[in-house]
Every structure is written in structure tokens, then in C-alpha cells.
Amino acid sequence: MLNRAPRDPAALPRLLITVLALLLLWPGVNLSELDLAVLVDGDNTRAMGNFLAGFWPPAHDGEFLALLGRATLETLAIATAGMSLALLIALPAALLATRALSLSAVHRGGRPAWWAQLARWPVRGLLIFLRSVPEIVWALLFVRAVGLGPTAGVLAIAITYAGMLGKVYAEIFESVDARPTRALLEAGSSRLAAFAYGVLPNSAGEMLSYTVYRWECAIRASVVMGFVGAGGLGQQIDLSLRMFAGGEVASMLLTFLLLVLLADQLSRLLRARLT
């Protein structure tokens, strides 16, 4: 029979690590003012319960449904318009940033000269900056600059997603087979022609599929951006929340879920079709 070793030999170190982690996190609990008791506190639960009870039935009178339809269409339009503007910025930026079209790289086994890499840095830096600021911060900035409404949302999506698309496109260009492009460049074709006939045929599928995926993300983002006043479904959710109109919030959340589900299906269909 095997010897029983009732104790876990690693128990002590594990216990010490856990205690240490708890000690490190303790100031965090204070800073985040964590107080789970508010959720079970009598007054709060009653207020929340009343509010949640209003969720059923979801609002469905004609006037509200018309408003809901308009807000949903606006959200879709913000995402689509924002994406198309983002494409307009991202494509040229990706062409400037990618190493795939480097002339100096042709004779150096795919590695551009140091000055060529340096010359690409401003564009790369710009793309990093565009995508590191969250889209909702851009939306807030644009709401202050161009006023409440969908324009701010469109511009915010265009800017953030240009940063993301530009970077990913540049990487896709670099990941496809470089030999056709190199052959074209060595034979003396212009860079744009080398791109159109060397890079694009191999990378179009991947680019399209990523763009459609980003469009799906843009729909979700445009709902969230409404909370700072950038139009669409989010702005209506925010308004109804402030008026404690539970039924309206419920039907808008349901619409949001439906929209995300539909966008998911549509993007899957488009991707299957295009690639």
C-alpha cells in the first residue's frame, strides 16, 4: 500500500504568496472604496428593485418604437460612415508605414536601410497615437469640438479605427509573399503598381475579413459612445437611465443585443463570402 502523505508540501509557500498578494491588494480595496454591502442594503435594494421591476414589460408603444428604430439606424450609420472614413485614412497610412514596399529593402534581403526605417517612424507613431487613446475619449473631445450628435461619433470611430486598421494593414502587407513585389520593383515598376499587382492580390482577403470584423466592433463602440453624447442608441439609453424609465432601458438593451447578434451573423456571412 502507498504511504499516505496527508500534507501538501507546497502548502506553506502558497499560503505565504496568498497573504502577500492580499497585503498588496489591501490599499486597493480602500482606494476603490469597495463596499459590497451597498448591494444588499435595504434602501438601495428597494430602489434598485423598483427600477428593475420597471424593466418588465419593455416599452413597446408606437412612438417609442419609432424612436428606437431611428436610434438603431443612427448607430448602424455611425459605424458604417466611421469605418469608411477610417479606411480613407488607414490605406494611405498603411502604404506609407509598411516595409513591404521599401525600395532599399529589395537589395537587402527584405530589411530596409536604417534611414528608411527612420522615415517610416512618424507615420507609425501617428497610428500608435490614434489607437492608444480610447475611442470614447476621442468621442468626448469631438463632442466638445463639434457639438452633440452623431458627427462626433463618426469622427471618433474614424480616428481610432484608422489607427488600428493602418497598423494591421501594414502588417498584412508585410506578411504576404514578398517575391512578386520584389520582382516588380526590381523590374522598375512604380511602388503603387508593385502594390496593386504584387501585394494586393494576396492580401485582399485578409484585409476584407479584418475590416468586416472591425465594423462589427464599431457597432458596439458606437452604442457605448452615445453615453458621452455622440448620438445613436447609447445616447437614448443614457437619457432613459437618467429618467429612471426602466421599460425603455429594457427594450433598448434588448435591441442592442439583437443588433450585436445580427452584426455578428452578417459579418460571418460577409467574411465567408469574401475570402
Next chain:
Amino acid sequence: MRAGNLILFAALIAAVIASFLYLGIDLGALVAGDSLAQMGKYASGFLQPDFSATHLHAIGRGALETLAMSAIGTLLAALLGLALALPAAGRFGGLALHATRLLLNALRAIPELVWAALMVLAAGLGPNAGTLALALHTAGVLGRLFAEALENTPREPAEAIRESGGGRLVAFCYGTLPGVWPQLVAYTLYRWENNIRMASVLGFVGAGGLGQMLYMSLSLFQEAQAATVILAMLLLVLAVDALSGWARQRWVSG
């Protein structure tokens, strides 16, 4: 097939044009004469960030608050997610499986910012609301990922412990957990990176942290102060990315 693609392409172009028409965005008006100069003036306000000691002190406090919100929120979410992942992985029968999956999907489907707005109503203004919002949404995400990890882990070690007379808890701790632990840590770290980004913007609906400072200073048209807050957000995100990248190398792939 080709004709189909052509129609699809035409439909896409039409959708884009319809979007611009529906929103009535006049891009011409945005770049016409006066408004461009006005936007330039607004933007130039951001070029001189406010680095005065009092403001930096406030930002430090806001950054710590944001950091604490994201860390505590993610930790709570990991605990709640693990508790929900066990039934969602089918450990307690079919009914519990479907009920918890539905709950996880509902938690996950509602964005953090909507949770935050709801929690501000339930728990009042301040970082507590933000922490709870992050915990709820992330619990939905992590619960599903954890459940998948639990399903994919081999059952033999736990069964061996059970058959040699170990209790259920012991079998889970020493048979199942060691196998899934690296995955759990990796998912939690990944969500923490996401949550630090979210935590810095949840303040827009009044849930504390850097976001609330940014919202305030933009509402008061203090562009210089707002610029510093944005810089602090970027630094915070970069720092957390580096930290969690290091932790991942140390504990997950090591």
C-alpha cells in the same frame, strides 16, 4: 459567384452613401473657413499640459484609484467567474449548466459602461460603482473562458484522486486546478489589461478614477488639465501592458 460579389460590393457602397446621407454629416462644413480655425484653437489648448504639483497630485490619486478599480474588479470577476464556471462546465448537472450559461451570457452582453451607469444608480457615485461594473461584466467573460478551460482539461487526475478515496474538493484542488491554472492566470491577466483601459473611461458616467477627472476638466473647458489626464491614461495603460506581459512570461509560459 463573380456577379454575386459585384452586387455585394455595390450594396456596400450604397450602405456607406446611405449612412452619410442619413446622418446628414456635412464634412464640407467641418473643414470650411471658420470651423477649422476654431477646432485648431481648441486643439492647441491641449498642447500645453498642466504639470503643476497640485494637479499632478490629483492625477496620481486618480491613477491609483483607476488602478485599484481595475485590479479589484478583475479579482472579484475571477472569483465570481470561477464560481460560475464550475456549473457552466457541467459539474452540477444539465439544468445548472444551461441556467449559468444564460447568466454568463447576460453578464457579458451588457457593456461595462452600461453596467457602470446602472451601478451608479444602485451604489452611488464613485469608484465603488466602477469596480462593481467591471466585476460584473468581466465575470461573464471570464466565466465562459474558465468553463471552456475546465471542459478541455483531462479528467483522469481528478478521477484518480476520487477513486483512491479523496474528497471532491481535494480532487478539484489537486487533480483539476494544477492543469488549468496557467490558463486561468493568462485569461485573468488579459482581462486586466482590458479593464485598465475601461476603468479609465468608466468615470464618464460618474464611476470615479481618471475618467471622472477628464470629464470634469473637459466640461469646465480646462484643456490643459485634460491633456495631462489623457497623458496619464496612456502611461497607465502602457505600464500595465508591460507589467502583465512580464507576469505572463514569468508564470504562464515559463
